[in-house]
Amino acid sequence: xxxVTQMEGPVTLSEEAFLTINCTYxxxxxxxxxxxxxxxxxxxxxxxxATKADDKGSNKGFxxxxxxxxxxxxxxKGSVQVSDSAVYFCALSPPNAGNMLTFGGGTRLxxxx
Amino acid sequence: EADIYQTPRYLxxxxxxxITLECSQTMGHDKMYWYQQDPGMELHLIHYSYGVNSxxxxxxxxxxxxxRIRTEHFPLTLESARPSHTSQYLCxxxxxxxxxxxxxxxxxxxxVV
Numbered sequence: 001x002x003x004v005t006q007m008e009g010p011v012t013l014s015e016e017a018f019l020t021i022n023c024t025y026x027x028x029x030x031x032x033x034x035x036x037x038x039x040x041x042x043x044x045x046x047x048x049x050a051t052k053a054d055d056k057g058s059n060k061g062f063x064x065x066x067x068x069x070x071x072x073x074x075x076x077k078g079s080v081q082v083s084d085s086a087v088y089f090c091a092l093s094p095p096n097a098g099n100m101l102t103f104g105g106g107t108r109l110x111x112x113x
Numbered sequence: 114e115a116d117i118y119q120t121p122r123y124l125x126x127x128x129x130x131x132i133t134l135e136c137s138q139t140m141g142h143d144k145m146y147w148y149q150q151d152p153g154m155e156l157h158l159i160h161y162s163y164g165v166n167s168x169x170x171x172x173x174x175x176x177x178x179x180x181r182i183r184t185e186h187f188p189l190t191l192e193s194a195r196p197s198h199t200s201q202y203l204c205x206x207x208x209x210x211x212x213x214x215x216x217x218x219x220x221x222x223x224x225v226v
Binding site: 031032034036038041042043044045046049051087089093094095096100101103105106108 | 119146153217218
């Protein structure tokens with residue numbers, strides 16, 4: 001079956017530090033990969049996505065590259081801000097239209113001024 | 114910005130009461146989902162639908178029920194609320210095709226006292 005594993009949090013960083021949140025997946029075929037962000041008290045918002053191998057998704061300074069050889073989709077940002085404090089979810093959408101989105105367990109990021 | 118709405122945002126209700134959590138989307142999406150999110154952040158799929166008159170149970174067993182009489186509406190009902198039902202409930206929708214992203218509502222935080 002499909003699964004997503006992401007690093008456990010919380011991840012605590014100082015403002016302007018470099019961020020990496022690891023995500024690896026198991027899936028048959030070639031899924032699309034996503035990062036969602038959840039701010040306190042809110043639902044999930046799509047942050048970025050990649051639909052095929054070697055694609056790089058980017059948004060708001062965040063980036064992630066679809067690595068088929070390592071089945072990974074690590075999230076990175078060069079300089080985090082306090083406003084980036086949130087929970088980040090890695091997810092995959094399989095090529096079979098009947099299958100559901102599969103989410104990782106979420107990683108809480110706390111950025112201190 | 115996603116056009117998917119959940120009401121109420123917050124609900125505190127007594128044990129034994131019947132409640133319905135509303136979810137509506139204006140994007141014409143065929144797929145809709147209900148997730149339960151525990152305090153540890155992990156998302157658990159409890160119900161989903163491929164379209165009108167289609168409802169399926171998700172990975173996590175739930176005492177709630179759903180209906181899909183109209184494409185845009187996917188309400189979740191608890192016939193008799195219990196404290197164990199206290200949680201955050203997230204509704205989402207997506208297109209029917211493969212590799213599709215999901216759009217989320219802002220969630221309903223339910224507290225049963």
